[in-house]
Amino acid sequence: MNGLFRFSFRIFLVLGLFAISPAHSAEEGIGDKIKKAFSSPTPTPTAHKKKKSTIKKQSPSASPSPSAKKKSSPSPSAKPKKKSSPTPEASEAASTAATSSPSPSPTATPTAEKTKHGAPNATLSPEAISGFENYPPKVQQLLTSALELTTRNLDYKYGSADPGNGGMDCSGFVYYVLKQNGVDNVPRDSSEQYNWLRRSGRFEPVVSQKEDSYEFDNLKPGDLLFWIGTYAIERDPPITHAMIYLGREKNGARVMVGASDGRTYQSQQRFGVSVFDFKMPRADKSEVEDGKVHPRFVGYGHIPGLRE
Numbered sequence: 001m002n003g004l005f006r007f008s009f010r011i012f013l014v015l016g017l018f019a020i021s022p023a024h025s026a027e028e029g030i031g032d033k034i035k036k037a038f039s040s041p042t043p044t045p046t047a048h049k050k051k052k053s054t055i056k057k058q059s060p061s062a063s064p065s066p067s068a069k070k071k072s073s074p075s076p077s078a079k080p081k082k083k084s085s086p087t088p089e090a091s092e093a094a095s096t097a098a099t100s101s102p103s104p105s106p107t108a109t110p111t112a113e114k115t116k117h118g119a120p121n122a123t124l125s126p127e128a129i130s131g132f133e134n135y136p137p138k139v140q141q142l143l144t145s146a147l148e149l150t151t152r153n154l155d156y157k158y159g160s161a162d163p164g165n166g167g168m169d170c171s172g173f174v175y176y177v178l179k180q181n182g183v184d185n186v187p188r189d190s191s192e193q194y195n196w197l198r199r200s201g202r203f204e205p206v207v208s209q210k211e212d213s214y215e216f217d218n219l220k221p222g223d224l225l226f227w228i229g230t231y232a233i234e235r236d237p238p239i240t241h242a243m244i245y246l247g248r249e250k251n252g253a254r255v256m257v258g259a260s261d262g263r264t265y266q267s268q269q270r271f272g273v274s275v276f277d278f279k280m281p282r283a284d285k286s287e288v289e290d291g292k293v294h295p296r297f298v299g300y301g302h303i304p305g306l307r308e
Contacts, residue, residue, distance in 0.1 A: 119268035122275040123150040124255065129221075130248045138306050139222040142181045146244055146257045147275070149173070154273035156261040161188060167272060173259040174224060174242050183303060190242040191235055194226050197301030205299040211254075211280050221247040222306050225256060225278065229295045245278065245300065254278040 126132045126144055135143070149163060157167030161175045168176065171190035178186045187193050197203040206215045227241035243258035255265075256278040262269050263276040270276065281295055 118262070118271040119265075121150055121153055121270055121272045122265040123147060124246070124249070124275050128249060129246055129255070130250045130252075132221075132247070135221055135247075136307050138181070142177060142222055142303075142306065143244070143246060143257070145180055146173075146177045147246075149177070149273050150257060150275055152273065154259070156259050156272050163273075168259045170259045171242050173273060174244060177244065178303065183305065190226065191237055191239040193224060193242055194237060194239040194301070197224065197303075200304055202302040202304065203299055204301065206297055209280050209297075219245060219300055220302065220307075221245055223300045223302055225300050226298050227295045228298055239298070241295065243276070243278075246275070 124147060126140070126147065129143075132140065132143075152163060154163055155167030156169065157165055157172075158169045159172070160166075160168045161172030162168065163176065171188060171193060174190070174193060175186055175188050185196070187196050194203070204215070204218050206213065208215050223245045225243045225245055226239050228238045230241040233240055241260075243256045243260075246255045246257050248254055254277070255275055257275050259273045260276060261271050264270065265274060265276045280297055
């Protein structure tokens with residue numbers, strides 16, 4: 001019943017509209033109105049939705065292209081990593097070079113030992129020296145301390161006046177022994193030691209080259225002995241070597257003590273702090289021969305205060 005009522009009501013409304021408006025315009029307006037009243041909504045909104053969906057579908061399609069570009073960007077970053085890899089190899093090479101460099105250092109120590117040549121350093125006990133017990137006490141003390149140094153196997157070391165350095169030179173030995181025994185104002189250099197004794201009036205020159213010359217009559221144990229020409233040097237006076245006179249062994253041979261780089265004891269060369277034979281140089285050699293300088297003994301001197 002409700003359906004019939006609704007249908008009759010719609011017909012009534014349509015007939016009313018035809019009665020009110022003109023015929024031609026009523027046909028067009030009523031037709032349009034009927035179409036509007038009975039027509040269902042157009043699918044246009046759905047079309048708009050489809051267009052919007054297509055736009056949305058296209059937008060993500062464009063997005064992958066920049067993402068691909070972003071993926072390509074890390075590729076150069078990978079390249080520097082490959083370039084950086086050789087750097088540790090260079091550092092390892094440098095480290096190996098550094099580790100290999102210290103290797104020569106241990107080999108330097110045995111070479112120093114190999115340079116040691118000649119016979120071992122010689123020493124004497126005070127009892128081996130003729131008449132040692134009759135020497136003045138200060139002379140005995142000085143010579144005992146000098147002989148004690150010959151037991152330390154010290155080398156000849158130029159420029160050293162300290163046995164703690166492993167060796168001494170000739171004037172350094174004299175300087176050390178005299179200072180240890182309370183002798184004041186001792187110069188360090190052999191030439192100055194020579195001048196020191198000459199100024200004090202205690203120097204005895206020796207011109208003769210004979211060991212039995214009367215010029216040795218005043219030579220006493222504890223005196224300083226001086227040479228020139230043991231090596232070439234421009235110096236005034238040209239004193240180049242000094243030692244301490246010990247006296248005579250019980251066999252009658254004169255001996256001395258000090259530091260040398262090649263003097264002999266019992267016909268063997270010694271290099272270092274040792275006991276040596278006190279002999280005059282050969283008389284048939286001049287001071288300069290064949291361009292080589294030969295040593296010459298020039299005299300001896302008495303140490304101030306040693307016998308007082």
